[in-house]
Amino acid sequence: MLSVQEGWNVRKTMLLLAASSAAFLLLLLFLGFWLSNDNLRLSVARNLPPSWEHPFGTDWLGRDMFTRTIKGLRLSLSVGALASVISVVVAIVMGTCAAVFGKAADAVISWIIDLFIGMPHLVFMILICFIAGGGIYGIVLGISLTHWTALARVVRSEVLQVKNAEYIQISRSCGKSAWYIARRHIWPAIFPQILIGFLLMFPHVILHEAALTFLGFGLSPQTPAIGIILSEAMSHISTGKWWLVVFPGLLLVVVIKSFDSIGERIRILLEPASSHE
C-alpha cells in the first residue's frame, strides 16, 4: 500500500480522468465560440456524408453539421450551467431554511419538495415552459424550477445532522447569530455535497434541455440546439441520412458521460471512505 502511494496511485488516476473529461468539455466550449457562424449559413452543398471538410456531414440545407452540433452543445452547456446554478441556489436556500427555522418551516418546505417530486418531471417542465411563453427563457425556467428538489432534501438532512454537532452548539452559546453559524459553520460542512450535487445535476439538466428543445417550445429552427437537431433529423432518417442523427446524438452522450464521470470522481475524492464500496 505504501509503495503505491509514493508513485502512481488511484487518486491520481481519478484526478487525471476527471481532468481529461473537463478538458474535453472545455474544448467543446472553446470550439463553440471559435467556429464561425458562417458555417450555419445555407449552401448548395446539401446532404454530404461526413468528410474531412465536414466531419459530421451537411444537412439537407447544406449547413455544416459539426458546427451546428458544437454550437448546439454550447447552448446546452450554457443552459445547463445556468439552470444548475439556479437549482443549487434554490436547493441551498430551501434546505437550510427547512433545517434551521424550526418545525413549521420544515413541514412547509418538505411539503413543497414532495409536491414538486410528486409531479411527473417532464410534464411539469413542459407546463412551466409553456406558461413562461417558451423560448430560452421558458426552458431555463422550466428546468431550474424542477431540478432542485433532490438536492434540497440532501442539504436539509445534512444541515440537520451538522446543526446538532457540538462545535455549533458552542458557537451558539457564545452568542453567534444564526446567519453567522450558517455562513461559517454549516455551509463549509455541506459544501462537498453541494459541489457534487451541482456537477451531477448537469447531465440531468442537459438531457432535459435536449428533451425540451426536441419538443420545440418556441426555439427557432435557426437556433442550433441539440434537441432541435435531433428532432429535425428524425424526418430524414427514413431517407438514410444517418450522420444527421448519429454524430450529434453520440456527442451528446459523451458530454453527459463526461459530466457524470467528473462528478463521480470528485465525489470519491471528497469522500475517500466511499472509494472502497
Added chain:
Amino acid sequence: MLPKERGFIPKRALSYFILALSAVMLLAGCTSSSPTKESASSSQSPSDSQSPNAVKDELILAVGKTDVGMFDPKKGWGTHAQIRLTHSSLLTIDSELNFIGDLAKSYTVSDDALTWTFPLRDDVKFSNGEQVTAEDVKFTYEMLKEDGIKFDLSFVESIGIAEGNTIVITLHEPRSTFVSQLTEIGIVPKAHYDDNYSQNPIGSGPYKVVQYNDGQQIIMEYNPYWYGTAPQFKKLTLLLLAEDAALAAAKAGQADIVYVPPTFAEQKVEGMTLRAFESIDSRGIMLPAVPSGAKGKTNDKDVEVGNDVTSDLAIRQALNIGLDRQKLLDVAIGGYGQKAYCLCDNMPWFNEETIVDDGDIEGAKKILTDGGWSDSDQDSIVDKNGRKAEFNMFFSSSDQLRTDLSLAVADQASELGIKINLIGATWDEIYVKGKTAAVAWGGGRHHPHQLYTMNSSKVIDTSYHNMSNYRNPKVDEYLDKALTATTQEEANKYWKLAQWDGHTGFSGIGDAPIVWLVRVDHLYLANEKLNLGKQPVHTHGHEWALFGNITEWTWDN
C-alpha cells in the same frame, strides 16, 4: 452502506436480465411478425403473376394529410380542388385550363354578363341511384349563398329552373370569377343533405366514399351510376400519412403513389419513378403593411394587427428584389420549382412587367438606404430611428417545404441587413398571431379570385383574407373593376393593372404586401406502371390537384 451495496448488485443483475429478456422478446416479435407481412404480400403477388393481363383496379395512395371540410361544400369541400373524385359541378376545366361542361351540357352568358344559362345533362345520377335534378343544383347554390362563408355568392340574385332541365342564374352585378366557382361547387342531393352530410356524403362524382376514418384513411369505390368515362381503378384507398410516413409506405411497397416533399425527391424506390408537375402553387412571405397597435379579426377571432418593421415599404421592396429566387429554389427545394413574382405567374391575368432581376443585393441596399435604413451601429442589421430591421416570421412547422424555404429566406435576408426570427407554429397559432409578423404564405388557383381576397381592403378582417391589412384605393378600384368585368379579357386587363399600372400595384415592385418567391412543383413517387394521364398545371394543394383527370389514369402492364 454494505448491506445496501449487496442489495444493489442483484438489482443490477436483475435489470440486465430484464434488458436481455426484452431484447429477446423484441427480436422474437420481429421474426414472428415478418412472416405475416410476407404472406400478405405473397398473397397479392400470385394473382399478379398468374394473370399478367389482369387489370389492376385498386390503387393505394398517400398523397397528403388533409382533413379540410370533408365532403361538404358548406365546410369548404371544393375550395382546394377536392371535389373531382366525389362530386360533379356545373362546369369543369380540361388539361388546357378551358372551361367545359360537366353537369351542364354547355353554358351561355348574356351580353351584360348577368344571366347565366346551363342546360343540364339528363343522365346524371347520384351514387344512390337517384337522378341529379335542377332542384338539387338550385338547392346547393342557394344553401351556399345563404351560408356565405366558404363560397361568396352574395352577387347572385336568384337561381331559377327553366324548361327542359335548365338552370338560370341571375346576378346583381357581373362577376368575372363566377365561372371558376362553377367548377368548384359540388352538387349535393337536396333530399339527403343535412348537418351530418360529412358522415354520409352522397355525390355524383366518379367515386363514392365508402369509409372515412378521421385523420387516417378514406376509401372510395367506383360509383356505378357515374355518367362519364369509366375509370380503370374501381377502388381508391387514400392513406392520410405524414410526409415521412408516406415515404416509408412507398419503400415498403404499401402504396402505389405518394406525395414527396422536395427534400425526399432524390430518394430511389424500386419500381417507382418521380413525377414532377408544374404548378401555380406559389409560396411567398406575407408582410403586415400597417404599423403595430391596431386591432382586427382573423377567422372571427380578435387579433392584434401590424408590425413596425414590415410596414415600411422599403423593407418589403428590398426583400422583393434582394432575395435570390433561383438560389432559394436550389437550396430549399432542390430546384423542383419555378420562380414566382406574383400569385399568378404565366396565367392569362399575370402582368409580366412585375418580373424583376432578383438577387440584386446592391439594389436592395439602395432601396433600404433611400428608405432611411442604415447600419449605424455596425452590427450588420440596418436600423432606422433606433429601430432595428428585425421581425418575426411564422411558418407551419408541420410543413417541411415551408420550413426549409423560411430558413433560406431568413438566411438570404441577413445579407441585406434584415434579421428574420423564425417561429414554427401550428396554423391555429399562425392565424392568431400572423397579422403582427411575417408568415410563410401560399396560394395559387386556376382563377384570379385570390388576387382579390389577398389584396382588396374590402375583405380585411374576414376569414384569413388580406392578412397584411393592405390598403390602396387605386388597387381596390382595379380589383373591383376586374371582379365585375363582363368579359374575361376585360377582367384580365384590370387584374394586370392591379398588379402594376406603371405607378402603383400590389405586386413586388409596387406595394409588395406579399413577396412571392417560388412556385413549387408537385412531386409524387408513383409506381412506374401507373399512368397519370395529362395533368393540367396544378393548383395549390398537392393532395387533390392530381385527381382532375382520374378517369384517364391507367395501369400499363
